[in-house]
Amino acid sequence: MPVRTDPLSYLASEIDSLKSQGLYRHLRILDGEQKPKSTFDHRQVVNLSSNNYLGLTTHPALREAALDATRRLGVGSGSVRTIAGTMDVHMELERRLAAFKKTEAVVVFQSGFAANAGTVAAVLTKDDVVVSDELNHASIIDGCRLSRAAIKVFPHKNAAAARTILRDLPSAQRKLLITDGVFSMDGDVGAVPELCALAEEFGCIMMVDDAHASGVFGANGRGTIDHFGMHGRVDIQVGTLSKAVGALGGYVAGSRTLIEFLYHRARPFLFSTSHPPAVAAACIAAIDVLEKEPQIIQRLWDNTKFFKAGLQKLGFNTGLSESPITPVIVGEGSLAMTLSDRLFAEGVFAQGIAFPTVARDKARVRTIVTATHTRDELQFALDVFGRVGRELGIV
Ligand SMILES: Cc1ncc(COP(=O)(O)O)c(C=O)c1O
Secondary structure, three states, rough: OOOOOOOHHHHHHHHHHHHEEEEEEOOEEEOOOOOOOOOOOOOOEEEOOOOOOOOHOOOOHHHHHHHHHHHOOOOOOOEEOOOOOOHHHHHHHHHHHHHOOOOOOOEEOOOHHHHHOOOOOOOOOOOOOEEEOOOOOOHHHHHHHHHHOOOEEEOOOOOOHHHHHHHHHHHOOOOEEEOOOOOOOOOOOOOOOHHHHHHHHHHEEEEEEEOOOOOOOOOHOHHHHHOOOOOOOOEEEEEOOOOOOOOEEEEEEHHHHHHHHHHHHHHHHOOOOOOOHHHHHHHHHHHHHHHHOOHHHHHHHHHHHHHHHHHHHHHHOOOOOOEEEEEEEOHHHHHHHHHHHHEEEEOOEEEEOOOOOOOHEEEEEEEEEOOOOOHHHHHHHEEEEEEEHHHHOOO
16 A cells, blocks of 8 residues: 555645744633633733623623523524524524614624625625725635635725725726724724715725724714714625624624625525524623613723823834724734733733734734723733833833
8 A cells, every 4th residue: 555645744834934933823722701801821811812892701691691592492503594594583683783783684694704705705796896905804805805806905094095996997897895994903993984985986885894893983882884974875884793792793784685685695694504592692682781881882992092001101012003902013923922922921911913914024912902801900911011011122
């Protein structure tokens, strides 16, 4: 018998290359609940790495709703939505989200990633064109590729450059103009009003991915469209249920026609099993919390202002952040990883992020505060940042 050589051996050299560049990461293991102070890899740390903006992952109302749904309905839906996997609780969640977002209808996907990739790929064909911010999320990029439409990228938030691209396209060609509402690595806000005006001028479909704005921006956390007063001017709004909402999932809010089309053509909706009832029930409970307890969103913003100002006072480069996501930009990938490791050793968990997630010279650690951090926890984190930043010559 011939000796079989491993056809995947090239992967080991990729990993060796990551190791030699100081970019190899192991998965940190969370022991217990996702909290502002948690135990990762057996060390208790102030946790600045979750997207649990409002602390809803452990909110008693969500937990109870999930337990009650599990007791009544079981642990799984048993099918994709289009065959036997649409339960009352899925439909109720979509109705509640549509009312919350002030749109005609909503379709829920298994994740925000599936919502973006599945929707862009469904609404465009190879004859169409997508005009996309250069820092849009990977799920948008994948959706664009899957659609086979032509992809035109404009420099980050540069509406004038987007206009030049649109002006040079044939007027009859179908165009999708797309931006993140909040950019996940920089924490800045997309050029939503300027791009909505362009979409109207050039007859584009306008799409905003509000993953990091859901539960954070706008009245009761309705997102950047609400924040900018753009209701009715964005054709496709994506939100996530996996970050501030505390559970799992993504959704598209828009016209009834759009949603019916996605029910028939969005491949993650058609070909992947729907949420367990516990997830849908927890998300409904989260909407109740957003509607009845908006003060937690205020607490998130108070903590955000305190922490961001503290980092800036220490002399760190926090980029152009306008949200609870505050990057600490250091340049070299290996320096970002060293900073993250040193912070962790001193009791603060802020993930290092390097190329290809961000540009080679813009490596960083990313911090995200939540509504549930105490001032003492945030002050402790700032003290550690100051000490370690000086030790590494960053400030
Ligand atoms: C901007 C943006 N869009 C979409 C997603 C995907 O959302 P989800 O985690 O629900 O799949 C993310 C999450 O990483 C994100 O940052």
